[in-house]
Amino acid sequence: MDGGVRALSPGLPAVAAIEWAAPWLAPYRDPGEAVARAIAHSGTVAAALQDSKPPAVPDFVTQDALPEGQAYEAHIFRTRTVPTRDNLHDFFNGLVWLAFPETKRRLNELQAAEIARAGVGATRGPLRDALTLFDENGAVLDAPPALWEALVARDWQALFVTRRALWGQARLRVFGHALLEKLVVPRKAATAHVLLLPAAEGPLGDAALARCLMPEHMARKPFAPLPVLGVPGWCGANETPDYYDDPKVFRPRS
Template sequence: MIVAATPADYADRPLYAPIAPMLRRFPDGLPDLATLQRLLEASAPQAVSGGGRPVRFVPPDDALPAYEARIHASGEVPTRAGDWHDFFNALAWCVWPLAKSACNALHVRELAAREAAGLPGRGSRRDALTQFDECGIVVVTTDAEIPALLAAHAWEAVFWQRRAALRETTRFLVFGHGSWDQLRQPFFGLCAKAIHRVVDPAWLRLPAAERQTETDAWLAAQLAATLPTLTPRAFSPLPLLGIPGVTPDSEQADYYRDTRQFRPRRA
């Protein structure tokens, strides 16, 4: 797959759908921080850190507190100018403001709890939050069999045998800014951490922007509710290159029989 030169070049690729309207704003290259800030204020004026501070994109400063603590206390999100990874993180704040804020609040809550208990290190809950922040995806479907098949690693059954139904019933909403960055030049075995959600068919009839806003609120609540049992293994692995339309290689059944990429579930 050809690496595109500007954000606008990615707008029509399937897994960039949540941020596609924003990508089209930048046909000439990555924007500066001031432009990203204006975009946030226009698209998600309610965006606040986990500590309730208005989100602002600022240059990194290694002398200031750790990443999550700094965001929580000040609303300042360290953002490198001209950096694709940080550009996508800024766009994630634009379209997932409630879930991003919830992640930040949960990070700091868990950090404080571990310090109070005298526990060293980050712990599995913070590791899970970081993994989802980087490479999370929400699979929203009206077909209750889809999550079961995905969880069972029945890749050929879900991606090939039910391909037409999958397109009609299911939406793959990328949350992780790291995944958007990796999808610029996707590599063999590229995987995301998935949360599955079954919805009423009426959800699919909502405009895309309303579906995104509704899912953002749902995800924020879901992360908070599941924190006590959250570990990296709580998420289901999802081979992104298996999703129909992501790569032309997937237009044949044999593609899904390569167990190096589409691994069977461990016993």
């Protein structure tokens, strides 16, 4: 191949298909495009991420650095390295590390503490389960109170139709790397678990979010489901109100 470009791993053909202009990728676009370009030269996701990371982010290593039988989160905490496979899932996990290093580190600290306390069993337990859910599928919403009220009530008509103009004052940040992976091929049913946070003063950035991840709060699974393609501007089809008349996606509160 020209210019020393190496063949991509069979697990990464979809990297070239990522639409970086998608609104949910806004926090990840600049590093994401750089890492995607680097993959063509490095041949591995770990090496491409490692070349782009700041000192505050743990080192990215290939998956074979994780010893057999070692818990993934405990290994990250002990070695300050992130075992990384050549697939989209771990590609997006790495991008979240680059964009939200303090939050990812806090999640890892809590996971590792629970593993040290209780070990690794057949089930994760309520705290680890909630931490994993947020890590994989979570999102954070900064919005006016009226939108929060509608979200918690699952009042989709109020959230997306009658109070639609308020979304101009809102910002939804997708945090979960599994959800980012799913959104490479967007489907209407793609749903985030929006973290219901204690009131925060000022903008909810990385450091503030990390401070809000308190074990006793997270163990209660404080999430509200949100079909993300219902967000105004995130899908052209949702410009008509009947987009939300789909009970399989926009489910009422039970």
